[in-house]
Amino acid sequence: MPRGSVDMNFLFTLGELARLVRAYADKQAARYGITRAQWAVLAKVERTEGLKQSELAELMEMQPITLTRLIDRLCDNGWIERRSDDTDRRVNRLYLRKAARPLLGKLGGLRSELTATALEGINPADAHRMLGQLEAIKENVRNAIQNPAGEPPRKEQRVG
Amino acid sequence: MPRGSVDMNFLFTLGELARLVRAYADKQAARYGITRAQWAVLAKVERTEGLKQSELAELMEMQPITLTRLIDRLCDNGWIERRSDDTDRRVNRLYLRKAARPLLGKLGGLRSELTATALEGINPADAHRMLGQLEAIKENVRNAIQNPAGEPPRKEQRVG
DNA sequence: TCATATTCATAAGCTAGCTTATTATATCCA
DNA sequence: TGGATATAATAAGCTAGCTTATGAATATGA
Numbered sequence: 001m002p003r004g005s006v007d008m009n010f011l012f013t014l015g016e017l018a019r020l021v022r023a024y025a026d027k028q029a030a031r032y033g034i035t036r037a038q039w040a041v042l043a044k045v046e047r048t049e050g051l052k053q054s055e056l057a058e059l060m061e062m063q064p065i066t067l068t069r070l071i072d073r074l075c076d077n078g079w080i081e082r083r084s085d086d087t088d089r090r091v092n093r094l095y096l097r098k099a100a101r102p103l104l105g106k107l108g109g110l111r112s113e114l115t116a117t118a119l120e121g122i123n124p125a126d127a128h129r130m131l132g133q134l135e136a137i138k139e140n141v142r143n144a145i146q147n148p149a150g151e152p153p154r155k156e157q158r159v160g
Numbered sequence: 161m162p163r164g165s166v167d168m169n170f171l172f173t174l175g176e177l178a179r180l181v182r183a184y185a186d187k188q189a190a191r192y193g194i195t196r197a198q199w200a201v202l203a204k205v206e207r208t209e210g211l212k213q214s215e216l217a218e219l220m221e222m223q224p225i226t227l228t229r230l231i232d233r234l235c236d237n238g239w240i241e242r243r244s245d246d247t248d249r250r251v252n253r254l255y256l257r258k259a260a261r262p263l264l265g266k267l268g269g270l271r272s273e274l275t276a277t278a279l280e281g282i283n284p285a286d287a288h289r290m291l292g293q294l295e296a297i298k299e300n301v302r303n304a305i306q307n308p309a310g311e312p313p314r315k316e317q318r319v320g
Numbered sequence: 321t322c323a324t325a326t327t328c329a330t331a332a333g334c335t336a337g338c339t340t341a342t343t344a345t346a347t348c349c350a
Numbered sequence: 351t352g353g354a355t356a357t358a359a360t361a362a363g364c365t366a367g368c369t370t371a372t373g374a375a376t377a378t379g380a
Contacts, residue, residue: 008291010275011185012200016221017294018178019367020301025171026335026368027305037336040172054358061176066337068360073335090345090358115170117304118297126293131168133290134177137278141180144277145187179337186338186365197366214328226367228330233365250328250375 025114032106033077039107041070045080045094046104052091053082061142079103185274192266193237199267201230205240205254206264212251213242221302239263 025036034042044056051059057067071094074080079100085091119127185196194202204216213231217224231254234240239260245251279287 008275008279008287010278010287010291011181011196011271012203013291013294013298014178014181015196015200017298017301018174020221020298020305021171021174023368024301024305035335036171036175040175043172052358061180062336063338064358065339065360069336088346088358092359111171115168118170118300119168120300122293122296127168127170130290130293131170131173133282133286134173136282138173138177138180140278140280141177141184145180145184183338195365212328222366223368224328225330225369229366248328248376252329 021118028110028114029107032103032110034103034107035073038070038073041067042074042079042100042104043107045074045096046100049095050093052085052093056094061138181278188270188274189267192263192270194263194267198230198233201227202234202239202260202264203267205234205256206260209255210253212245212253216254221298 022036025039029036029039040060041056044060045051048056048059053067053071054064057064060067071080071082075082077099078097081095081097082092083095085093122130182196185199189196189199200220201216204220205211208216208219211219213227214224217227220227231240231242235242237259238257241255241257242252243255245253282290
């Protein structure tokens with residue numbers, strides 16, 4: 001196993017874990033008539049109302065078209081709404097609707113439950129450190145995507 | 161933040177990281193004409209030739225029908241083959257074909273590259289511990305899926 | 321022994337990712 | 351002023367997850 005952890009099975013373990021967690025969270029969230037992906041969008045809108053779709057997509061590390069579909073569903077259910085921008089007619093800005101409030105309350109509880117289940121037996125300090133490492137890895141991968149090896153870094157990076 | 165780490169944003173951070181890593185790995189693997197999901201299957205078959213599809217699906221925490229489609233692609237490309245079982249005509253067993261060998265060699269190198277990129281700046285001991293924690297979380301979630309809260313554990317668990 | 325239940329693989333149809341292309345609107349600058 | 355370029359959202363069509371349903375083969379048990 002040359003060079004330390006290089007040959008660890010990190011890639012596939014992460015994929016399998018994400019698959020399991022997604023299946024579990026989707027099943028639980030289905031009680032409230034929402035999917036995990038839609039829930040993630042709703043939760044972000046709650047914290048940052050008034051964003052453009054493109055800004056939100058960037059925040060969530062997701063392509064704008066993927067977000068468009070999720071927003072369609074959330075609007076269909078009356079949880080959020082698109083409002084057109086005063087000065088740029090291309091833009092939609094996203095706002096919560098009243099109907100989302102009770103749902104968001106329940107989802108908050110569910111999030112705590114799911115997190116507690118997943119992290120059971122791991123002490124809080126370790127869990128915290130692990131979360132920090134996951135964020136660091138996210139940053140590494142984001143940089144790798146934006147500055148592919150062998151190419152000079154582009155100016156005007158979105159992530160500074 | 162009551163009760164330690166319960167309200168950490170573990171759920172969505174994991175989802176975003178998995179999305180980023182998948183996008184990156186897919187883009188790199190595309191150089192060899194394969195996707196990350198197909199690659200994961202191929203790598204498992206390499207390590208455990210002769211498994212039934214249903215056994216492999218269980219190993220990979222994935223539904224049999226999802227696996228069926230991935231196997232279809234791998235067979236189309238001539239990298240693996242389904243062989244029927246001598247004693248049970250319902251069963252397909254999976255074997256590598258010669259054509260997979262050079263590909264597997266290249267993919268091994270790619271895996272090391274991707275892992276090194278993702279884990280850059282994290283020391284090997286920490287990375288190792290983190291991987292162990294991810295496995296522990298996987299186990300927690302698997303148990304939660306199989307023994308939903310409020311129901312008695314079913315006998316004949318698949319994961320014992 | 322034969323009806324019932326289980327298992328294996330797959331089909332149909334859904335969500336959620338992606339890339340590439342399109343349309344409408346803004347911006348830039350010559 | 352007006353043509354090229356850039357940006358916002360969406361469409362089309364792909365992969366990979368899922369649930370539910372189905373057909374074939376096997377196992378079980380009265």
